[in-house]
Amino acid sequence: GAVVSQHPSWVICKSGTSVKIECRSLDFQATTMFWYRQFPKQSLMLMATSNEGSKATYEQGVEKDKFLINHASLTLSTLTVTSAHPEDSSFYICSARRAFRDQPQHFGDGTRLSIL
Amino acid sequence: SQQGEEDPQALSIQEGENATMNCSYKTSINNLQWYRQNSGRGLVHLILIRSNEREKHSGRLRVTLDTSKKSSSLLITASRAADTASYFCATDDRGSTLGRLYFGRGTQLTVWP
Numbered sequence: 001g002a003v004v005s006q007h008p009s010w011v012i013c014k015s016g017t018s019v020k021i022e023c024r025s026l027d028f029q030a031t032t033m034f035w036y037r038q039f040p041k042q043s044l045m046l047m048a049t050s051n052e053g054s055k056a057t058y059e060q061g062v063e064k065d066k067f068l069i070n071h072a073s074l075t076l077s078t079l080t081v082t083s084a085h086p087e088d089s090s091f092y093i094c095s096a097r098r099a100f101r102d103q104p105q106h107f108g109d110g111t112r113l114s115i116l
Numbered sequence: 117s118q119q120g121e122e123d124p125q126a127l128s129i130q131e132g133e134n135a136t137m138n139c140s141y142k143t144s145i146n147n148l149q150w151y152r153q154n155s156g157r158g159l160v161h162l163i164l165i166r167s168n169e170r171e172k173h174s175g176r177l178r179v180t181l182d183t184s185k186k187s188s189s190l191l192i193t194a195s196r197a198a199d200t201a202s203y204f205c206a207t208d209d210r211g212s213t214l215g216r217l218y219f220g221r222g223t224q225l226t227v228w229p
Contacts, residue, residue, distance in 0.1 A: 006158070032215065043204065044159070044219045057214060093158050101208070101215040102147055102166065107158035 002028050004096050006108025014116055015086060021079045021111045023094030030096030033077040034105060035069060038091045050077050084115045122205055122220040130228050135192040137223040139205030140185075146208045148181055149217065150190050153202045162190070162203075167210075197229045 003026040011019055023033060032051050036044040050056040050071035058064050066088075068080040077096075081088055091112050095105035123138045139148070147166045151159040163179045165172045165188065172179045178191040192199055202224050206217040 004158075034216070041224075043221045046216055046218065049214045049216055051214075091156075095159070097215070102164070104149060104161035104164050105159075105217060106161065107151075109158040110156070112156070 002096075002098075002106040004030075004094065004106045004108045006094050006111055008111060009109060010112045012114045012116065013084065016083055017115075019081045019084055019113060021081075021092055021094070021113075023077045023079070023096065023108050025075045025096040025106070028096075028098055028106075029074040030077075031074065031099040032097045033071055034095045034097070035067070035077075035079050036093045036095070038093060038110075040091075044093065047079075081113065084113070086115045089113055089115045122203070122223045124223060125221065126224045126226070128226045128228065129195060131195060131197055133195055133227075135195050135199070135225055135227070137190045137203050137205075137225070139188045139190070139220055141188075141205075141207045141220075142186065143207070144210040145183070146210050146215075148179075148188050149206045149208070150177075150179060150188075151204045151206060151219075153204065153222070155201075159204065192225075195225075195227045197227050199227050200225060 005024045007022045035047045038044050047062045048056045048058045050069050052071050052074050056069035071077040093110040095107045097105045121140050149164045150162040153159045165181045176193045181188045202222040204219045204222045206219045
């Protein structure tokens, strides 16, 4: 199997707080990891793509300074939402993929972020 | 950004019936993938079909791909209540260097016991 663990699953915090979300591939090496945002009853919006050891590639319209992504190892990527505000409240999902492009992405269970 | 568009947006059937969902896309692709999402959870990969393939099976799932029409379909045979979920198609665009996936809006499938 290919298991991806995402932590925490649920966060509630005050406006202005920075929140870090971890995404780990537990039983395989993830050359590439992806971060998505999903609004209720909507599709996944790709935020950024990260390759181990290099800077993340952000999608158009996603603020790099707001959503900091680090992919320090082949099994761990983190997303930090800096100075979070209520409009950042959403469901954030990570996925990980093995080296070859023609491989499926394996998803974590998501993090529900609520900013008060 | 979104690439695939699923149809219908919602589908409600009885257990034992077949469910068919369609996906249309706009660009040239390397592959097309179908995923399933239970409410409030992450996505589970179902099937990946490459651009040079026309049909693929996995258990009760059958996926077809017509690159000339830029469309794909997912058929779930003999559906079960446990199949209730949202189903998304996602495309890996040939023009993308990173193998990013672009998801459609999904089809919400409800299977009644």
